[in-house]
Amino acid sequence: MKKVVITLWALLIAAAAAAQTEPTAPEFEYSDLQQLAPEDYINLQLPPLHTLMENARHAPQVGYYESNREIEERELKTVRRNWMHYFKLNANYNYGSSDIYNQNYQDSSIPVWTTTTTGRDQSWWNVGASFSIPIDELFNRRNKIKQQKKRIENTQYDMDRWYDDLRLKIIDSYTSAVQQLSILRSAAEAMIAAQAQYRMSEADFINGKLDAQALSRQKSIENVAIREYEQVRSNLNNALLRLEVLTHTPIINKSAKPAK
Incomplete structure (x- = not known):
């Protein structure tokens, strides 16, 4: 037994060490702007704006709102099924033996005590149901369903509002990148x-x-x-990286080749 415990302990330590040494793969690899030469900026072409907008829908924040909406939808199903609380079922079953002891005394010249024991196996069971309707829940049921639907709508409104704000940020970064790219080409x-x-x-x-x-x-x-050139390049790189962060779309790696 002691050897088994020692072996399991060693395996746990090895697994923990492997988990610490293995690096976590990054979700998205951003462009290395230090590898670009002036010629790369001259030939750089930005992706279409609608492509960047569509790619932004895959941001982690979208998954967060969709998860919240799914939770609220499941809660709505729970609220609609609250009527099942009005019914209650019960059942039980017992099994055992019962013994009866009798002791008699005979009044004669010689006292005699007699004891008799009788017993038998028995089982008991019962099944029942009850129905009750809480008045407050009955009248508030429709209101609770409407409130839960409103929570689902609010979650969708929050996601739409967040996406509208995100699109405005993408548009600002995109127009800034287009402007700086045009200036940078002349500066380069x-x-x-x-x-x-x-x-x-x-x-x-x-x-x-x-x-x-x-x-x-x-x-x-x-x-x-x-x-x-370096000033314009700094402004352009800032706009390009903001686009990559907002849209999770590699822009430089697909459009320009690293300088040798």
Whole structure:
């Protein structure tokens, strides 16, 4: 017995250790925006807005509201079946033996005591039913059913209101992403052109065809273009990630390839 207990204890410890070491798979993998190059943003195409709206219906919050609605619907069935409380059934069964002891005394010259015992097996059973109607429940039954139906409607209203708010957030993030994407494409093209121009100016400076002051001005132009690009890129990434969170839809991974 002791060996069996030790073996079971060891198995429980091993199972607990395995459960702690095994990582939980993420429900949704968001895009790695650090792997994108300017060329990837230029070729980026956003999914249609109606697709994002439809995908948002699979958010965990929808499951929460549907679960609450199912609970309220089951409660409605329970309220409708309350009439069964008016009826009560009872039944019982007993089995046993009964013994009767008799003791007699004979009055004679020699006292004699006699004892007789009789017994038999017996069984008892009974079945019955009762019916009662509480007046308050009888008159409030219809009202309780209506109240429960209203709770179901309120749950649906809460889900519809939440979905309307979610759609407004999706629209805001989508329009912001479209705007920032358009600006970013121009900023990316300007940054690439400024970088190329600076490399040409640097080569001319090395060959003595350009002075240091002109090279410095070209470097300043490149720095301004890079800052503008990074600012717009930050705004666009924020809008894209908000879309992914709100809709649970991978946008970057399907539209752009990571830079090598």
